[in-house]
Amino acid sequence: MANGVEKSRILVISGPNLNLLGRREPHIYGVMGLEQIHENLKRDAERAGVEIEFFQSNSEGAIIDKIHESIGRVHGIIINPGAYTHYSIAILDALRATQLPIVEVHLSNLARREDYRQKSVISEVAVGVISGFGPYSYHLGFLAMVQILRELAAQHRIQRQTFGAKGEQ
Numbered sequence: 666m667a668n669g670v671e672k673s674r675i676l677v678i679s680g681p682n683l684n685l686l687g688r689r690e691p692h693i694y695g696v697m698g699l700e701q702i703h704e705n706l707k708r709d710a711e712r713a714g715v716e717i718e719f720f721q722s723n724s725e726g727a728i729i730d731k732i733h734e735s736i737g738r739v740h741g742i743i744i745n746p747g748a749y750t751h752y753s754i755a756i757l758d759a760l761r762a763t764q765l766p767i768v769e770v771h772l773s774n775l776a777r778r779e780d781y782r783q784k785s786v787i788s789e790v791a792v793g794v795i796s797g798f799g800p801y802s803y804h805l806g807f808l809a810m811v812q813i814l815r816e817l818a819a820q821h822r823i824q825r826q827t828f829g830a831k832g833e834q
């Protein structure tokens with residue numbers, strides 16, 4: 666697919682307790698396990714012609730290390746920070762430091778849940794948030810990320826055409 670995203674690499678991060686998907690509160694989070702979600706995303710990625718990789722951790726430090734390690738290596742991050750959504754300024758700072766496009770996803774619709782889930786400290790660095798579609802939120806997040814990367818590639822193309830390869834006027 667010649668649309669500017671072919672060589673893009675997308676990192677998908679899932680935070681604490683998401684390794685229990687399928688068994689954990691299925692009436693809220695659905696019956697699909699994280700491995701199946703990843704398999705589905707792999708197929709999405711093949712179809713779109715992009716590279717994709719996955720990371721899940723229950724530890725804030727490990728998530729931050731992974732975000733740091735992705736700098737200069739991936740083109741966008743899709744993240745479900747789990748409960749860290751609501752209080753991890755450290756993950757927020759790490760995401761901001763990457764200067765990458767970020768898509769925040771949640772299986773459940775946070776707006777319909779407890780008061781302590783109403784605030785996401787992560788959203789201010791996200792291009793957008795997808796929340797409430799169960800495992801399908803990851804798929805929608807992927808589609809959104811591909812669209813963002815296409816748009817950025819198109820902007821770079823126009824910049825190169827207008828100002829030359831080195832961005833000179």
Ligand code: DQA
Nearest residue numbers: 682745747748771772773782
């Ligand atoms: C979640 C929502 C969070 O509030 C919760 O702590 C999670 C999952 C979601 O995907 O709906 O672990 O991020």
